[in-house]
Amino acid sequence: MTWRARWRDIDKAFLVGVILLGLIVLASVLVPVLSKFDPSSGTAKPMQGPSSANLFGTDNLGRDVFVRAFAATRLDMAVAMAAVGVSLVVGTLLGAVMGLGGRSKLSGLLSLVVDSINAFPFIVLALGVVAVVGPSVPGVLAAIILTGWARYARVARARAAVIANADFVHAARLLGYSRTRVMIRHVFPNVYAESFAFALSELVIVILAIASLSFLGAGVRPPTPELGAMISEGRIFLAQAWWISIFPGAVLALAALSIQLIADGYERMVRYA
Helix, strand or coil: CCHHHHHHHCCHHHHHHHHHHHHHHHHHHHHHHHCCCCCCCCCCCCCCCCCCCCCCCECCCCCEHHHHHHHHHHHHHHHHHHHHHHHHHHHHHHHHHHHHHCCCHHHHHHHHHHHHHHCCCHHHHHHHHHHHHCCCHHHHHHHHHHHHHHHHHHHHHHHHHHHCCCHHHHHHHHCCCCHHHHHHHHHHHHHHHHHHHHHHHHHHHHHHHHHHHHHCCCCCCCCCCCHHHHHHHHHHHCCCCCHHHHHHHHHHHHHHHHHHHHHHHHHHHHHCC
16 A cells, blocks of 8 residues: 555544644643743743733733643643553453453452442542542542543453454364463454544543543642643633633643544544554
């Protein structure tokens, strides 16, 4: 297949999402490093509107909103990707074990735990974990992982149960391959592909959940910049300084939109491949 044919096969929404997300990630890395403003301390006049000196204006403490917004985006994206990555690997592995385990006691116990976690709203469980661990970056990360892996396990369990009855799995068992080899070589790669597609769409929910926890005061501690906390801090000044909340909210919305475009495009490409 030529590069032109490969280019035509790329989903346009996927491409737009990759470009948009790439620009946001690039800005989140470069802006805090290259800017003369410290994202955690005020060095300008408070409550100043957007200008050439401060593109997104300043907040009530004189901190540059532009720099803080992209420093917060870097933090939120890093925490979200780490949480989704760990949840994806752990949940998919345990889900594959449940799908192949049949009616074994281990499979039944894992299924009970997964169903119990999934029975509660995600944000409620995350708030409970943060209340125990404490509001901090490690606390938010632990909350997302401890409450998120079960959703991947549910997806992987359903997929593994189907693959367990496939002809190539029966053939591998007839050849005398161990259960571990069958799972690692034949089941897990097929389950992982579907779980990865689910993880892309789940990344949007996780980023919004991280922002929601901080918005509610249960996330990252100030003065560390975080998008949800910035929106929450600026809401009491909406009448006289709308930019404090609006610009971080716009960055959060664009990040979520770019990831959703990537997830939708990837799903279509896999479906029609």
